[in-house]
Amino acid sequence: MRTLWHVIVKELLQLRRDHKMLPLIFVAPVLQIVAFGYAVNTEVRDVPMVLVDQDRSPGSRDLVDRFVSSGYFTLVATEDTPRAIDPWLVSGRGHVALVIGPGYGAAREGGPQAGVQMIADGSDSSAATQALGYAAAIVNAADQERVRERVRLALAGGDVTPPGRIQLVPRVYYNADLKSRWFYVPAVLAMILMIMTMLLSAMAVVREKEIGTLEQLMVTPVAPWQLLVGKLAPFAAIGTLQVFLVTGVTTLWFGVPLRGSFLLLLGITQLFLLNTLGLGLLVSTLVRNQQQAMMAAAFLVMIPMIYLSGLIFPIENMPRVIQTVTYAIPLRYYSNVIRGIFLKGAGMETLWRESIVLALMGTGLLAIASLRFRKRLD
């Protein structure tokens, strides 16, 4: 126990001495989360729109008003014919065009079918899809009001024409406005934690290998587990501090709600850290120098893990085989935990499965890493 303590003290002294590392450990997460918080704002707002109103009726003017007042669209130009739209889209000054065909107003009043067309620049497909979605919602809302109006009129007049139609209204839970920031910012916590603790632990052993002190340590009676735990414990502490820091920025700066228990978050974070520290250590035992450790940790472990964790790309959209692979990714479980606790207020009753998986994988990884670490040079 005393030996373990000596190793921890030594690691802390070295960390404190490293004037470049310390700020990096605490400033980098804040910078990253702020940058990410603003950058990943995938909400589409103020889409520049070109209008071609061939109807020019009170009904069409009402529809245009609805578009503009929604906040999702900004009117940049009004043209007379659909053919005049192209230059706007090509130049990028307009991203979408709204074409209201002749007879729209009349159709709202019960006339024959009339078309409203939305043309979108598909080069940014996700933005275009979102814009089309908003447009459809606006048009439908206008349409619905018309139906309701007619039903009311019909009832008043005793005329029993059946009401127009029933519409599916999608409702999104938890992140009701589909605020991408809410969805992404807590996930940054998972990435920061993984990157920091894994890099630190990947460097930890290989650094001593490189400077030659490891050979000296190997002839002392220190047990491998004392050395490894002593080296990793400070990093687990750093990771825990980062949870406080990042949670603070996430909730206070970005206003993301923390609906679940912070203590539970801290607890399951410890289980996740077993995984990142274990993986880092494993990398450390497989490489010869710090550069290799960096490269291996970044390109063989972290980047694939981020891609496959569902943090950025939804797992549901992946091919079956790849979906199966994601079950082996600790980050997948931890990102579930984070989003669950932050956005849904999830507790242990729903997160127990993730917790067990993280605990098992973490101890497994640490065990493999320490078995690979021998007090021998060959």
Add this chain to the structure above:
Amino acid sequence: MAAAVELRDLTKRFGDFVAVGGITLDVQAGEIFGFLGANGAGKSTTIRMMCGLLRPSGGSARVLGIDVAKDPEGVKRSIGYMSQRFSLYEDLTAQQNIRFFGGVYGLHGPEAREREQWAIEMTGLRGQEHRLTRELPGGWRQKLALACAVLHRPRVVFLDEPTSGVDPLSRRRFWALIDEMAASGVTVFVTTHYLDEAEYCHRLALIHAGRLAALGGVAELKQVFAGHAVLEVECPHPADALDTLSDAAWAREVAIFGTRLHVVVEDAERGAQQVQEALAATGNTPAQVARIVPSLEDVFIHHVEEAEAQKAAAARR
């Protein structure tokens, strides 16, 4: 009394390459034992096997009666080791290094404090103990590394080129420390490729290409020249002279030492005359030919050449 270190046919192979090829020797308790060899001779590999860091490919090594292959951790507990590379934490202070190594060697309480004071005294670092290790001059750093390696009072100490890259004065002080340790009963096994340092050792092993070329005390080793004389030759073109004399049957060994030549002959006077004549005939008249007391370097070269000749003979067969 049992030997502190017993090597029996100790061998280490890396793949097909034989780094240490069957070394047998004993080191007595309290002895300063020098392990001499050129770069790549296998010194560090041998030391690492004795410290339990490398598993021998063949033969055995016992340190204080413990077999390193069977109980490497047992060996580690009773030895001190200073590796060839400087291996303290340069980003810690001298005192922090002493405390850390004391800690991992299991020292605590009054004993830890006492050893810390001892280490600071012994290295002469009093007043400097809070300086970062990387800022200390080379000689001090080596002494600090030695102190850290022996904090736990090991009975056998392995030092791998402890004085490489250290100025001559610091080297002398370092050897004084080694002498003190040996006087207190500690066995010191030290490698070096400075031949002048070998004079500090009680006994020496010369190793060449992983094999033992010679073993004995300094005086004993110089005995190989009994009945022979070593001549030092100064001439305008030493390289040409080497060719000329190597062909002469009466010159038993010829080697270049800096700008001079050492020639081993049977009789000093007759040999000197022969050298004069042979070189004059090629227009390379020597300025001086003098008999010298053979140095350890002569001994070393003698053994290396002998080992090479044996290897060549074995290859021919």
